[in-house]
Amino acid sequence: MAKNKVKKPRRARAETPRGFRDYFGQDVVARSEMLSRITEVYYAHGFDPLETSAVETVEALGKFLPDVDRPNEGVFAWEDGDEGWMALRYDLTAPLARAFAQHRRDLPNPYRRYAVGPVWRNEKPGPGRFRQFYQCDADTVGSASVAADAEICGMLGSALTAAGIDAADYSIRINNRKVMNGVLEVAGLLDSANPEAKAHERGIVMRAVDKLDRLGLDGVRALLGEGRKDESGDFTKGAGLADEQASLIVEFMGARRDDGAATCTRLRELVSGSITGLEGVQELETIGDLLTARGQTGFMIDPSVVRGLGYYTGPVFEAELTFEVLDDKGRKQQFGSVAGGGRYDDLITRFTGEKVPGTGVSVGVDRLLAALKAKGRLADQGAGPVVVTVMDKGRMADYQAMAAELRNAGIRAEVFLGGGNMAKQMKYADQRSSPVAIVEGGNELERGVVQVKDLVLGAKLAANIESNEDWKAQPAQQEIARGDLVAHVKSMLSRDGA
Template identity: 75%
Template sequence: MAKDKEKKPRRPRAETPRGFRDYFGAEVRARAGMLSAITEVYHAHGFDPLETSAVETVEALGKFLPDVDRPNEGVFAWKDEDEDWLALRYDLTAPLARVYAQHRQTLPTPYRRYQVGPVWRNEKPGPGRFRQFYQCDADTVGAASMAADAEICAMLGEALEATGIAPADYVIRVNNRRVLNGVMEAVGVLDPADPEAGAERRGIVLRAIDKLDRLGTEGVAALLGAGRRDESGDFTRGAGLGPDQAALILGVMAAGEGDGAATCARLRELVGSSEAGLRGVTELEQIAELLDSRGSGRVLIDPSVVRGLGYYTGPVYEAELTFEILDEKGQRRRFGSVAGGGRYDDLVNRFTGEAVPATGVSIGVDRLLAALAAHGSAATAEPGPVVVTVMDRDRMADYQAMAAELRAAGIRAEVFLGNGNMGRQLKYADQRGSPVAVIEGGDEKARGVAQLKDLALGARLAAAIETHDDWKAQPAQIEVGRSALVAEVRAMLARARG
């Protein structure tokens, strides 16, 4: 009997996990440039940077995500050796609440911070929907005044404009959770004496309001009532409200069709005698007045803004890009939301038992980058480094010195460290997006010169060239004195930039 062959170890699959993605050079640089523009705005307003751990205790994070059907209620969580449940942060706000509660004796009040970093959500991935994504937040902790909310909204507009978004291409829409609570009281799905009762039904109502842009008034009305069947035949259970109740909520959503003063006046009528609702309307009036005094005309009061996270307690806001793009089906549509936030006065209280007001906003970094690219507002891709080619392997120190000389003059440069003839080296430079290649063989070294190849002009010929002499014959290549190398490379780079 033949001896069984030993099984070879199975090789791991070289693939990105579902719902995650990799970022390469140009994308990383574009993101860094955009974030630099945004955080400069935050810095100018007096906000300080903060970095928090990617891992928090589940207890510290709390349960605020709307996607409760996922394992661990939407977070990536595990139990460590100390029997503590840990999780990857799902946003940057819950960690901020923990930081402020932990260090409140030494932090200034109000504490104004911004933070940039990845967050993780255990959600079902889909087109453009990832389980890891970047956020850029700015928050003020310890200020109860609506001036803090108005400042966040105005600063958000400045940040969008700093990235290249024109004022005419965005709007920041503001609502108040207290107004929504007042409406819930008016239709009988919220009892102030027992706020926990009816939470599931209120969630259905809020999700229905949040779908106004996608489903329209008719679709929202169906979700407020018995439910809605979509085009695929799937049925979504509704909130079970009667016609009069649904009409009141639809009236609130339509109240934002006038200016800020008219919207707030209409909301006062609709919330009736609800104490929470009336306070929410007053806060919206204060925000509108403060923004008007600053000339922040791209901020509108809009009662249809909901925001999904459960920790918001007062004003909520959402930045929407209004220019149109082509979707996957080739149809024109607005780009939509790229940022959102609001007031969360109870989040720090979870740790301290003391009331600590807080408000802030979060920009979806990947989504804003995609918007800038779609709109043609993205920063022009940075060219690659100047590549110093290697003609003689025993002269590597000379080539390294040449690259160091260029870098010392502020020019990005590298030496080719792979194997291959000149054609392969120039193909590498092409892949790097290099604007210039430096060539110095033995003959050039003896004569004290170097060849500079303008790759932008010569790119079309690169595939057919194999020898050093072929490169010298090209019109895109010039010979310069070795002492003039830096000056001539700088001049060539200037011509490439136009």
């Protein structure tokens, strides 16, 4: 009788979960450099940094995400026995609202802050759509003035320019939720006396309009009506609007004219009879005037901008990159949106019971980095560290001291710790994009010298070197006095631009 075979435990799969990714070396460096340039703009405008916890209570986060068909309404949440339901933050604004409400007695009012960090959304992953991504936010809390909204829009333009996007390559599109609400009032979908009525239908309308760029007018029109079937065959139920109601929404989306004044004139016609709608149009005109006075170009009044999050109450805006890139199939398309935000006057009120206005913007860090890469605006991969090779393992302390001397002089340096012969160590230096390698064997130690290999120059000369003698003779490798090491390496790095 055959013996039962004992199943070996399955090895853990070394793979990231769907919708997540790893960031290595230069990707992290490029992101850090870009964020530094953006946050310098925020800081120059008087905004202070703020870091909040990645975890919030579900109650503090609220229910504002548009992807309501996902588990936990779009957030990664779990039940804690002591604290109740907790969740990873889905943006940086909801934590700001909680933090301001909690510490408002110790904070200036208005409070201006910027924040950078990862956020998580329990959404269906897809090409270019991740469940974890970075945001870079700036917000003003405590000011009801439309000048605060205009400042955020102007500052966004300055931040994009600082990051490396030319003014001709972006457009800041501005709308106002009050105008949208005015249209909904006229369409019979919003009643100030009973604001909860038809909330479900309004949510579908808002999400549909926000998908105009992706679905096109026909796709949005379908969602305003009975619903839409996508390419996979999945059916999304629509808002069920009558033709007259849907036509008004479509006219609103297409109300943009050649200039802001003409657009506002058309919007006034569409919201005639709605006090809220007319107030929103007036705010749009004021924002336009203030941005013009600031010298900001590249902005437009665009009624198709609504933003998907449910907490916006006034002006909303998006920064769209207007240059073309190639998609996965080699087709030309505009790069699209890289930032957005708006006014949220009720978000903090949930905590305080008092009216606390706020407005802000969020930059999609990964999207903007991809745009800079597409434009060739990211610096080439930076030089790696100087590598001090190990010719004698018994002299590790000497090699560590050598690397420390270089680091004390401001030169990035490391000692090779992997073990192996010179060929393996040189291969490692190549993998690290090292500009220089240092060699000190027993012979060099006795003579008080070190061998310095200029790997940048060596790579340029390698194609023309056919023999070992040629390699030894070429100037990419030099023997220098041990005491001249730091000065010599500094000179080499300066010459090679490393």
